[in-house]
Amino acid sequence: MIEKTIPAGHWQDAKGRLVPESQIKTIDKMRDELVRSLMAKAEVVNKVIAEFKRDAFAELAAFVELSVGEYDVKVGGTKGNVSLLSFDGELRVQRSIQESISFDERLQAAKELINACLREWTVDARPEIALLVQDAFRVDASGKIRTGSVLALKRLDIQDARWRRAMDAIGEAVQVVGSKSYVRFYKRDSNGAYQALPLDIAAV
Incomplete structure (x- = not known):
């Protein structure tokens, strides 16, 4: 230059x-x-x-x-989240690692397996039931899959073999694309609750 x-x-x-x-x-x-x-x-x-x-x-x-x-x-x-306390419990230092994830092409396989389940389960049911599950695959404003919504499906206790295969596919489709590390500081107030010590200039 x-x-x-x-x-x-x-x-x-x-x-x-x-x-x-x-x-x-x-x-x-x-x-x-x-x-x-x-x-x-x-x-x-x-x-x-x-x-x-x-x-x-x-x-x-x-x-x-x-x-x-x-x-x-x-x-x-x-790597790993750690929370350390002072001896009197008044102060806390917390290390947090926040990973950013996305899904590879196997997410499409999971979606198809889930759709197959829904087509069968909703034959005599209201179509809104299928929409509730399919909404998990809706993209956000930036066009990206909402990872939290998709992963929340894995918490559903459904034993259908196709559903379990779909959940396995979701798990295998997860790709860690980056991570951010944070260290936060807390001090206990007069009510016994931990209050964060703001290091963000906008929060001071």
Whole structure:
């Protein structure tokens, strides 16, 4: 990328045009100064939070490894949800791993098996019953299958062989496409309930 040299006494506007500084209003200069000042401070805070997050995960992983080591067990990686309490129970630190999942082509096989069951089960029943199950395969606003709705079908206690095959197909169709790691901090209030310590700038 070639950097554009801005001549002395000129500013570059949002469209890339060079504007003589003498033609720029004082309020526009003040706005630019404020934005740049706040952004510089925000970048410092962002770096501090990033470093704190790395340290927190590293320290949590090290402690879990130390704790389970008393039982001659090794824990691979940093995967897994962990909740740690202070000795008095007033403070809690929680590590959470949230996986993002999708389904491969085997979901279509599951859908066909379920439809076969529904066609038979709803011969003399109201069609709304079939819609309730089929709704699980409805896509969301972004065109993606709602994974929670599909996986909820596996909790239904239906013993029909085709239904069980469909549930097996759903289980095998699950693909983990990514994960996000979180560390959250809680402090017990005067009522004994844990309240989260907000680290999100919008929640402070």
